Amino acid sequence: MNDNLIIILIVLFYFSPVFYQLYVLLKERKEENKKLLIRLLRFIKYSFLILIFTSITFGVLSHTNYLNYEKPITFDKYDQITFQNFRGLEFFKKSLYGNEQFAYVVTSIDSDINDNSITVQSLFHPSRSFVYKKNTNSKDLLTHEKYHIKITELFARKAKEQISNLKTFDKDKIEKILQEVKNQERAFQKEYDYNTFHSYVLSEQKRYEKEVDSLLTSLTKYETPKIIIDDKN
Amino acid sequence: MTKIKYLLLAIICLTLTNCKTDEQKFPLDKRYWDTNDYEKAILELRFGYETDEKKPTFDNPEQRIIVQKLTDEQNFKIVLEDKELGLKHRNDVATEFFNQWKDMHQIYQATDRKDKYLYDMEMLAVWQYGLSLQLDYFKLGNDQIKESADDPNSSRVENTMNSNIRVLINNYTIYLDEINDENSFTEQGQIKLAEGIDKYFVQLIELYPDADYKGMRKKAELMLKKSESDNIKSSLTKLIELIDSKKKTVV
16 A cells, blocks of 8 residues: 555544544534634635635646747747747746756647648647746757657648648548647657657667658648648549 | 644654655656766665665565666666767766766675675676676777877877776676675576676677786686586686687787
8 A cells, every 4th residue: 555645544543533523513513613613614715715716827827828928839930949939837847857957848730621721730839838947058958849849840741741632622531630640749759758868868869850850851842831622523 | 732633743744745755766767867866876775774674676576676777787878879979978977877886886785694695686786787887988988098199099098098908807807706705695696697707708808809818817717616606617617718719819
């Protein structure tokens, strides 16, 4: 059994008379303790409200830093991205595998399906991406994080390639392709982090850089976000 | 009475929050340990246990992972053998790993009243980790000497490099000293000791086939006469044969 659980059970057992007395107090609801009880319940109610409000605020700001918001950046501005764009807040995670000098990037594949066209583009979310220190000069860390953005772009292009090969405009098929590609992208991002161990293994980092760059070049044809599908039948 | 209860509750809560599991003491989910991780782990393993408290061993399913992570050669190889990294950087990291290993060596040295090692398998795993590390460490050191020298072919550079190789061979020879205490090992320990000779000494001789192994050969001969373990005798015989074969090739 978990050590902490055992200790909690011991504490609960030890203080069981106290909890019993509280239970009796609540059950009796005598006139003399009713006032005290109402005050206690009101205090608990407000405490919970404050706790819930604080938790929601922290949760929202941890997800997206609206206090220092920057709208998502498209891949055509890739070269302009620096750690200054990493505006996210991190309240809970203080280190990554014991390393306090860490960063993470949030990217997504955004799509918009119209009548006979579809827009697919990779986005980098500055207000959701975090770096431990904005003025860090760690080029290796920045390169590693920026290749996450490149990987997302690579899979956005792969999606566009597959959609372009469709003979007819079929929304269900397009959505299926997009979902599959998004899953593949997540798996590739994980593999990239695992094999490079977050850029610690430089030879692996360089291998991925070469691979991603060459794949991106081979899909240059699908660089533009919008693709038009003409029904061929 | 109520005050005492609250005080006790506070103490218990504090204890609860300070309780650390193995997971927290050692970065077990970290793929590669760096020298900082080693420093913390070695400190914990050397001084974080009571005198009679059992340290993590290979035969303990719950704590096996700690000693496996500790003696995982990939932790240093992933940096020292990464040619994308600079030679000086790798050499600096190798020095740090080597210094950590010297401390690491103290973890599993304890013996009982019969002079038997309490952790022979773990002690030998640490030894063998060090043998492997030294191959990379000394090679990187010599590579850097060569790279930073004005004339890499000068006799001065050559002498310094040869001197380093001699130190490496001497360090390896110290491993053979363990055979003097072969009775302190379990049978499995003796097998592991012999495996160390088979694996790492062969790597050393293959890496530096032209080096002077006279001292090591002499030591191996003496140990061969002294040892009563068939496994160790067999490994020593193979070692002597390998040294002799290289000598013949050089001639």
